[in-house]
Amino acid sequence: FLLLMCLLCAVANGIWEDMTGYDFQAYLPWDEVVPQESLKGAAVIASLVFFSYIILLNTVVPISLYVSVEVIRLFQSFLINWDKQMKYLPSKTYAKARTTTLNEELGQVEYIFSDKTGTLTQNIMNFKKCSISGKSYGDNDDTDEDYDVPIDFSSNPFFEESFQFFDRKLVKAFQSGDPNVAEFFLLLSLCHTIMPEKIDDQLVYQAQSPDEGALVSAARNFGFVFKSRTPRSIQVLINGEERNYELLCILDFNNVR
Numbered sequence: 315f316l317l318l319m320c321l322l323c324a325v326a327n328g329i330w331e332d333m334t335g336y337d338f339q340a341y342l343p344w345d346e347v348v349p350q351e352s353l354k355g356a357a358v359i360a361s362l363v364f365f366s367y368i369i370l371l372n373t374v375v376p377i378s379l380y381v382s383v384e385v386i387r388l389f390q391s392f393l394i395n396w397d398k399q400m401k402y403l404p405s406k407t408y409a410k411a412r413t414t415t416l417n418e419e420l421g422q423v424e425y426i427f428s429d430k431t432g433t434l435t436q437n438i439m440n441f442k443k444c445s446i447s448g449k450s451y452g453d454n455d456d457t458d459e460d461y462d463v464p465i466d467f468s469s470n471p472f473f474e475e476s477f478q479f480f481d482r483k484l485v486k487a488f489q490s491g492d493p494n495v496a497e498f499f500l501l502l503s504l505c506h507t508i509m510p511e512k513i514d515d516q517l518v519y520q521a522q523s524p525d526e527g528a529l530v531s532a533a534r535n536f537g538f539v540f541k542s543r544t545p546r547s548i549q550v551l552i553n554g555e556e557r558n559y560e561l562l563c564i565l566d567f568n569n570v571r
Contacts, residue, residue, distance in 0.1 A: 316374045320367040328360030335359070387414035439524035441479065441532035447494040451484040472517060472539045472551070477531055488536060502533035503540045503550050504559055507567070510542055517541070522567060 335356060391411035394400070400409035411417075443452030454461060461480050467473035488495045506526045511518045519540070521527035530540055539551040548559045 315378060316368070316371055319371055319374065320364050323367045324360045324364035327363045328356045331356035331359050384414065387417065390414075390417040437524055439528035441477070441528050444484070444498070446484075446487075446492075446498045449487075451487075452479070452481045454480075467535045470535060470537055470539075473535050474531060477535045479532070479535070485536075499533045499536050499538040500550070500552070502529045503538040504548055506530050506540075507564065508540065510540060 391414050394409050394411040394416065397409060401407065413419075443450065445451070461482075464478040464480055465482060465485055467477065484495070488499070506529070507522055508526055508530050509520045511520055517534075517539070519527055519530060521530070534540065537553055541549045541551050541556065543549065543561070546561055548561055550557050550559065
């Protein structure tokens with residue numbers, strides 16, 4: 315591309331020298347050349363100017379190489395996005411390269427260090443069991459014929475279809491008005507740092523950790539719905555009644571905690 319540009323510029327310079335340059339000999343005198351030999355002189359000047367343009371336009375090479383490399387990186391990022399083996403089947407989500415240099419950065423990885431809290435695993439937290447005032451709920455009860463069938467929470471307008479719980483003893487204790495069960499779920503709906511968000515008229519929780527998300531989700535399905543928060547208060551919907559609770563303190567999630 316550089317040589318082609320220089321060739322075109324040299325040809326254009328030769329044409330200009332032949333048609334107009336001869337009249338500028340008072341300013342740029344040629345060697346002893348008669349007008350009939352002006353074409354020959356223009357060719358000599360054009361051949362020399364060709365090398366001058368190589369020097370002037372040499373920056374095209376590093377710039378074009380940079381562009382070429384960026385195009386290659388862009389294509390490789392598309393290969394990552396289209397890779398079917400990197401597709402997460404449960405949500406039908408493909409990998410998404412958010413930077414064109416991702417492939418180069420992955421190529422530099424030599425060692426992977428991980429703790430045991432799910433860095434390389436899915437780290438999915440579900441509410442399965444609980445202990446309230448010394449009573450355990452969630453254990454498989456052989457006497458309950460319907461234990462394998464999840465409890466129907468559809469009567470709650472804020473229930474989540476993905477939430478499943480099987481022990482009906484906890485539901486019966488909650489419906490009978492056990493104050494310990496009510497306080498248990500109330501604490502789950504209050505003691506956290508989750509931020510609620512409305513998406514398509516659906517209440518969605520943005521949790522810092524899946525632990526908090528699982529616990530607050532369980533309280534939500536049992537009727538203690540965390541609705542919103544301000545810097546000084548938390549709003550909870552309990553059986554259709556909205557209550558406000560003063561926020562006294564937050565224990566930040568750090569190494570001390």
